[in-house]
Amino acid sequence: MPTLHWIGKDKVINHHHDVPFKVLDHQYTFNGNGPPVTGTSPNKIIHGDNLEALKALLPEYEGKIKCIYIDPPYNTGNENWVYNDNVNDPKIRKWLGRVVGKISEDLTSHDKWLCMIYPRLKLLHKLLAKDGVIFISIDDNEQTNLKLICDELFGNENYLGNLIWRKKEGGGQTDKYFVTEHEYICAYQKSNSFYWIDTIVKKQESEFNKADKNGRFKLTKLEKWGSAARKEDRPTMHFPIVDPNGIDYLPTAPDGNLGRWRIGKTTMNNLIESDLIHWEQRNGKLIPYEKTYHTTDGETTIKERSIIYNLTNTADASKSLTEIFGKKDVFDTPKPFTLIEFLILHSTDQDAVVLDSFAGSGTTGHAVLNLNKQDGGDRKFILIEMQDYAENITAERVKRVINGYGKKEGTGGSFEYYELGETLFVGENSEYLNEAVGIEKIRNYIWYSETRNFLAPTNQHSKEDTLLGIYHNTAYYFIYHPTHLTSLDFETLATVNVKAGQYIIYADNCLLSKEFLFKNNIVFKKIPRDISRF
Template identity: 35%
Template sequence: MLKLNEINVEKEGYELKFLGKNYSKFQSGLETETVIVPDIEHNSKEENINSENMYIVGDNLDALKHLLKSYSNKIKCIYIDPPYNTGSDGFVYNDNFSFTSEILSEKMGIDEEEAKKIIELRGKSNHSAWLTFMYSRIELARDLLTDDGVIFISIDDNEQANLKLMCDEIFGEENFIALLPTIMNLKGNQDEFGFAGTHEYTFVYAKNKEFLTLSELDIEEEELLEWNLDEKGYYKQGAGLVSTGTNSPRELRPNLWFPILIKEDKIVLPNIEIIKNLYNPLTKEFNDVFLKKYIEEQQKEGITVLLPYVKEREASWRWSYKKILLETDELILQKNKDKYTIYKKQRPSLSDLPSKKPKSIFYKPEYSSGNGTSELEKILEKERIFSNPKPFELLYDFFKIAIKQDSVVLDFFSGSATTAHAVMELNKEDNGNRKYIMVQLPEEIKEDKVAYKEGYRTIDEIGRERIKRVGEKIKEENPNVDYGFKLFRLKEVEQNMIDKIIEFDPEAPTLLVKDYIEAFKYENTTGKDTILTTWLNEDGYGLIVKSKKVKLINYEIDVYNNSAYIIEQGITSEDIIKLMEMIEDNNLSINRIVIYPYSIPFNIIHELKNNIKQLHVDVELIERY
């Protein structure tokens, strides 16, 4: 039947398909056309100047592309709370589609009709639009994670099935960790049809599950009563000392078959010579006659003899003779009527304090969505500033499970900045050095909203204000915590500037114009600072590094690590000669010189190239247009 209908089954397979999938992949491979603008005034403030936390204002797709230049494989944990595509959350796919269907068709190798349908996704909020929006972002985010990294994604029923398929495809089904029903409203939402909704979901995926380790959560005070305390710390009754596994019969583990004596309600071992007489390793025979006689002798002395049995079946001990001898204090002897049983002491597995493995149904009263709202209202001292912020306690527990004291956390749907709040609180409690990177689109707030009337114009302003207020409080409680943050904005280069850059001829004898640097000036940030910040990140040095000023004759260059940057106008032949001398004399240890040709006359560039060829060390000249 298949052959008659000319159906090619070889092309069919289990996969996630949606309109826009190939475009989303294509999009993730495109270079961003934005530049990184540091907020010099903000970043120079006392609380921010040495901070390693970052807040990026801009489209998160562009932000992820910039971050990959310097932070690939460096993010331990990602948490995101993306749009749920409920139909009322305001989500629409909003790509600017800077090319026509003809160009898109040519670039992607698809027919023009499909390209046209992809472009028509703009402004839509259907499943394909949401998946097209999310796929490229999750794909890029994966590459930012460390090999032992983990991502948490909040979602509800509208897209959770699609998100599962997408994450299985990007991370691999083998790296799925959990789908946590997360109880946000225990009373239930009475507006929902049929059932009063109590929860949403949290997906947890590892980059490589084999490398991932997760911590446990602290137990509640009442649960602490289940634990005992000795000189070594907390413990409770663990597994019995008798092995119950399929490999437990004494024939399979003869070295673990021996008597344990109970004298005056204490565990004592027989002399080692007695143990040696119980089993002959050459003949592989047990000396049961000797054992029986030994037991009778001990019983005459009022000593109880225990042997490893499971329901009258011969078994073996879990511990060796030597281990029991050395760690007798790690055993619990329990007596029930005239029968003795030995148990191991169970110690806390991950720290000195008792903890517990989180359950797959994630619930605490503090996780309620109402808690998230009241927390933010308390911090900002105003009601209804932000809709449905994630509760602080929920993210606090996620990070407690997922990250160590020096990890980096990324949230590229930052919203009200609950992630930053949770990271700072964790650091406050254990003097940790965790860092956060927040990314938020400067989404405009409508004039009829309370937030607008309170002076907030974009969503990122709300998040940044929360971080500042929480930081001030944390500073009072633990001044050792990094409570500041560096602020950056992503800006698109104006089209007329792009046209000038494309048309620029470095060999033409035209006069240099300031526009090539000044075009990148934004508010209090110079064009040079914008270019330098973007380049340092592009070269893998990150967003928060500080370059060193190196004086030549009359010109200063910026140096970081093994790279020197020449961006501004004014460098002369004398400066070039001085630069070569410093490199040759090892007064300047660099192997890359990155120049901005729009600022440097052609003859100076030519002179620089010739001088570099004469050096006794290898130095690469990089021209960035």
């Protein structure tokens, strides 16, 4: 499979490992006009660099996000985005803090964009559930590059296709060659466990205008019509079937040449065996049709088209923001929330977690809240925005959607607002634990690094409570005190009061022999040396 190479790729392939782990610092809970939130809200808005924020989400959300939608910079040269990832490479350090210009003016703009997006996609892949999907809005500037790196990270076999969204009507007279009316939404599944939910519509009973002993049915021609209808287009779908007179019948294309069927041989044989082929006399010859019976549920499924015409455009999205904030020009080129609703509705169930790490004006949060109001769902959102408008625009929009604006009734709901906090490890080489983050977050991190599971924080631990938990018959202990060194010795071992097949015990020192540890299935890990970094 072809792969893409660019300046700095070798330095960013594993850069996500070098990103410092920061804790999420809770600022407030917003519940609008509703009753007080019991516990915490499942929805999060995070202000901070999205690369660091994505890493901070790993302990709680790795493998749990059902739908990711992102709208990253398109690299048009007009967005004023700045490359700010602290990659340890002299060439890349020259880019830090500088606005990325137009391709015609900045010969490394593609390299910068790829260095920015690659480690973020790596972390997004980790967060995505096995049956999850990622949608990425993009335009022609980086679409081909995006496809190649997504093939590399997600696998070409998991590419679902490009949706083409018509973003505007009219205008564009200043475009050099063509009036560009569309953008792309590149879609990848995590694995083949993902399923797309087709639209279900009421059947039009008038279509079922034939009847036999089994009920009413409609006819659909079995010969392919329209484009790619010739034999040479799909040779394996050109084969004979036997008509009621015992004569072999071969498909014919609309232009009179040898044609092909709509379906393959296996499906055709199933129709024949199920007596679902109807022969009609047309122009002096028998023509085969597929029979589809009208079912009592009165519903049928409709496949969505790859070109999205019928959803609102950027002008409608700007108008919606004006209605929400009561003023114009709140945000440049927002996406309509109906577009995000469309993606969520077709790719998730009603209790899915939806993540947007380029949250912008908060469109994804708006879409989730609106869908929940419509169908009573319990979808959750996580929004990450690094710019200073994270609270004044991103969070403020979500607040107004929850409470209602103008004549629009509120959706209800709540969210937690976070800032990126301190790093878990400090020191020149990150060799010390940062006690300022609190013992709960350290315990949480260690549990995740060992089990890849989330240890829900609790304030009920006493200073003597060293058990993290039991996972796969292994008990994990974290013996730590911020003011003095701790030791794994016979005295502390006496506090180990659970039965397990193995014990992994963290402490500052170990005073027990290797033989004793081996005999009793104990693994000692030194704090902080043996705490994994990820």
